Structures are given as C-alpha cells and as structure tokens.
Amino acid sequence: MLSIKNLHASVEGEEILKGINLEIKAGEVHAIMGPNGSGKSTLSQVLAGNETFEVTQGEISLNGENLLDLETEERAREGIFLAFQYPVEIPGVSNLQFLRTAVNAMRTHRGETEMNAAEFMKLAKEVSKQVDLDPAFLKRGVNEGFSGGEKKRNEILQALLLQPKLAILDETDSGLDIDALQVVSKGVNALRAEDRAILMVTHYQRLLNHIVPDHVHVLAGGRIVKSGGRELALELEERGYGWLGVKDEEATPSAAS
Amino acid sequence: MKPAPTISSAFLEPGGQSLPAPLLELRKQRGTALVDMPLPTRKTENWKYSSRHLKLTDELASTLPATGKDGYSLSIPGYRVVFHNGVMIPEASDFPDLDGIRIQRFADLDDDEAAGLAERLDNTLDTRAVQMARLNSARFEDGLYIQLDKEAVLDQPLFIVHEVTGTASGSAYPRIYVDAARHSQITVVEEYLSSGEEPVMVDTVTEFVLADGAQVTNVRLVMEGENVQHIGATGVRQAANSRFESHCVGFGGPLRRHDLQVRLEGEGGECKLNGVVVTQGKQHYDNHTSIEHVAAHCDSEETYRNIAADESHAVFNGRIHIHEDAQKSNANMNNKNLLLSTGAEIDTKPELEIYADDVKCAHGATIGQLDRISLFYLVSRGIGRREANTLLTMAFINELVEQIPVQAVKDAAQLRLNEFFDQTFQEA
C-alpha cells in the first residue's frame, strides 16, 4: 500500500530525514518508536504533505501512485489521514462545520452526494459516542480549548468519519489517561481492516498492548535503525535506545546502516 | 508655500429647490461657508492615506438625474424608504404610519418643522473633522427626518436604501436625521447600492440623537460599484442610559470613507461599534471612528476587522477621547486586520486621549495573515484550498457577522462575501 524509498527531507536547509525506507501492506499495523527529535513527526508530516518540509530525495507511493506529486488535500482524498501530535486549534470554525466540510469533500471526490446538516449531525453524534466525546464538542471551535485528551479523541473521531486507507497516528496515545487510552485504542482497533493500514508513532509500549502491531521500527537520527516484531517494543521498553548505539537525534552512522 | 486647494466652484452651484425655505436657507449658508474650505490633502492628518483617492472632478459636481421607478427591484422585508440619486422615491417606499413615529422626507416638512430641523442639522458632528459632511450640508437635495416620541418602538427594522445610477457622472447627498425621544427604540438599516458605470460620488450624512434611555441600532451595508466614491459620516449623541449599536459592513471601491462620531453625553450611556471591511483589487477603504466619553459611567465597545486582498488598502483610525469628568468610563477598542496578499496594505492607528484618572480603557490592534498551520490542518482532511481559506477568513469575521441583528443584511453580506472568496481564493 505505502512504499517509502530512500526518503530525505529537510527543514530550513537542515536535513531531518536521512534516507527512510519503509513498506506497509494493506491490513498491517506498524509502530514507529524512537527518541525525541529523531524525525517521527517529520516523517508523518511529510507523508501528509506539509510543505514546511522539503523532500530532497527519494520516493513515496501509495498504491503505486506517486504521493509526492499530490497536494495535501489530494493525498487526503486518496486516503491518507494524519492524526496530529499537536492538533490545531481553529477558533471561529465550528468543529461540526469543519467535520462536515471534510466528509463532504471526500464524498464529492468519490462521486457521492453531500450529506446535509441533519444527516451529518446524526452521524457525528454516533461517532462522538464511539470516542466518548460529548456531542457538545461538535459545537465548539475546532479543538478550541479542548484538553490534550479531548484533542486526541477528536483526531480519532475524524479518522472514523473519514475512513482513510492509511491512518498515521502521531503520538495519539500521549497525554491520555487510562480510560481515554482504552477509548482511543478501541477507536483505532475499529479502524483496523483488511484494506487499511495504520502507522502509529508512539513512545509507549502500553499502547501496543491494546493495538498489537505487526511491525515495530526504531527511528533515530532520521533513519530507521532497527525493525522487528512486537517483541522489539518490549525490548525497547526494558533496555531503552542505548543498546542500538543511539542516545539522541545524533545517531551514529554505523547504527544507521 | 502653495495654498491648500479649495473646492471647485462647480460644487457650490445651488442644487434642486424642492425643499422648505428654512432648509434652503441653511443650505445656502453652509455653501457660503464652504467657499474657502481647504480640501483634504496628504498633509491633512485624517485624510493622509485617502486624499489621493478623493477625485472631485467638475463632472462630479452635477446633480444626478432623478430617475423613474425602475432600478430598485429589491425585495426588502418590512419597512423601507428608497432614495434614488439622493432623492426619496415615495412610490418605491413603504413605511408605517404609527403612533408616535414620524418618518418624513425633507421636502414634505412644513416650515415650522423644517425650521426646527435646520437648527439641529450637523449638531451631532464635529464638522472640522468631517470636511466632506460640510459639502453634504451645502448640497443635500432631500432627506429623511425620523422622529420617535417617548417610548415609541418601531417594531421592525427600517431599511433605507440609497441607490445611485451611474448613467451619467454626478454626485448625490443623502441625509438622514433621527431624533429618538426618551426610551424610544428603532433599528435603521442603511444600504448603499449602485448601478451603471460613470463616475459617481455619494456624500452621505446620518445623524442620531438619543434621549435618555433610547435604544438605536444602525446597520450600514456599503456595496456600491467600482464607479462610486463613497464618503459617509455618521454622528451620534447619546443622553443618559441610552444605547447605540452600529454594525457596519463595507466592501471596497475606488474610495470608501466612513467617519463615525459618537458622543456619550449622559451617565450610563453605552455604545457598541462593530465593523467589517473587505477590500480587493486596487480598492481603498478608510474608517475613522471617534468615541467621546463626555459623561461619567459610560461604556463603549468597538470591534473592527479589515480584510485586504490583492493590492487593496484598508485604513482604521480609532479615536477614544475620555473627558476630564468622565470618571468610571469603560472603553474597549479592538481592531484586527487580515492581509490576504503581500501586495495589500493595512494601516491601523488607535488614538487615545484620556483626561480622567479613574477609567478602564483597553485597546488592541493586530495585523496578520491566514495561519499556515491551520490551513494545513484543514486541507489535510481533504478540504480544498478555496474552501479552507474561506473557512479561516470567515472565522476572522464570523463573530461580527453573527451579531448583525437583521437577517436580510446578514444574507446580503454573506452573498457578497462569497463572491469575494471566489475571486480571491484558488484551488492549488
């Protein structure tokens, strides 16, 4: 489904991603772990098409289509969804209006008719319940004044509404209390499907107890320095990143190759 | 030094004569006083950004022709008065005859009433600061005198539609005077429209006098075309415990200028001034507001938003003057500006003069662009650029649009806003 080859990306002339290779097949769940500042969010944002980051080398394809040729909105319509590590607050745009506009943009793209306000309200209320978010949050500005956990649930709400092919979840588990983690995990598991792939960025093994990944990768210094099965996450939890020759974003070249 | 230019004598020709004698006399006096009035230039502080857009050609001095009944196919719910080229058209107007409320065109006033009005015209305005209102006083052809007796309440908004036709060059000088007695209430909507293409100037003056406890809401929608220079002044005087609300929504043109002057003259007075301005192309819009806290214990709240696209230019100048005796004044002024292109320009200036010591006065002004991260967030959900930009721009003014108390105005403004968004934002 998603194929990343030798991806290099920089911001303000500084290279952050230094040759990422990753293959994700439909139905799979991949977890990416790694130290702070190693480039996990950068990779997520590059996949979604954030132009702050310049792709200097490499390829990304989604089901054979060159993703780098597509604008962010086109990528979204092709099925890429990014749950932001820091969801953006947009006062003045109601959450409901935002969600409906997004859902209708997708429907229009697929040649379906738009949902009217009443139809959408019904759907949005149902899905809100699924992520345990009070429907009152639909009336507020997008993420405006939401707590950290509420923002994360609002991201999952969007994923459930938009039904992406590839859901990239950037630390959607961070800052969640135990109950919220359950709720979010349930939401993510509800997304799991034969024809859908999930890429989760996380620092914590605990999420992986709820959402069992098929593959775990360690991203350090802009490269994937180790890949394995779910047991890799347990090992990382126990031993940290040191044994991989990685302490922080300054990964050594030997560890990276 | 070169003497400042004065107004061309073409503008000093007497206009139409179908006014009661006291008003003709007043007009003549004002015209005489105008002879050596200096015109605004770049050196005139309150016109420094706008004087070069003010083009008082001799052709503009002609009176616009009175036109027939067509051209105002407006479907306005409720009460309406239609002015065409500065003259009221009774056949197109439809307003109530209610107890305690008199809505009369100037031409229909008897000499006594006209004499009373002549004494009062201009008394809400600091005419030194609104030079062009003086030209209106010398040239108005007609006008509307609205009087509310005490406790009279107009049950629906009164729409006053000012339309000018640019089939020939010329100028129009509409004039409104509203006298709201104790505890009376009225909502007055002014809608400025145009047709045709020849250069036209609209120089309009609206005055409100609020007695104790009166409540007046003024909605102003400026939507004339690219051939129209629009210069307007609104003067407001408020007695104790009165409340005045103004909602201005304006779209740009070669010149748009509005001076809004409010005097809080009695304790417990409140005013709320909202403004939304949208400019594009090479348009120019200049809002100058002035709030005078003359009496103690008054509240003023002002919120203006400018949106400038392309190479347009918007100006906001907000003056708050708190007089020495105006203790416990509460003044809040906020102006936020959105630049939608690097070629656009916005100038904003608060002017605070505070002579009392026990007051609360807050002001803030910002100039910014659409937030790129917010835009990215929206498009990352599949929302197109045009729609995403539209959502964010609407977010900037939503609060003010929502507050417009007249649905028909909200709808008309939204339609025109949508055109603006279609012209301004592109898909990637």
Ligand SMILES: Nc1ncnc2c1ncn2[C@@H]1O[C@H](COP(=O)(O)OP(=O)(O)OP(=O)(O)O)[C@@H](O)[C@H]1O
């Ligand atoms: N817009 C930006 N401008 C400058 N530097 C940036 C920008 N975005 C990211 N970086 C830098 O790129 C590096 C990688 O950041 P990134 O956010 O991808 O890390 P991360 O792996 O997601 O870290 P964390 O675990 O803390 O979320 C960091 O050094 C960061 O400071």
Ligand SMILES: [Mg+2]
């Ligand atoms: Mg991150």
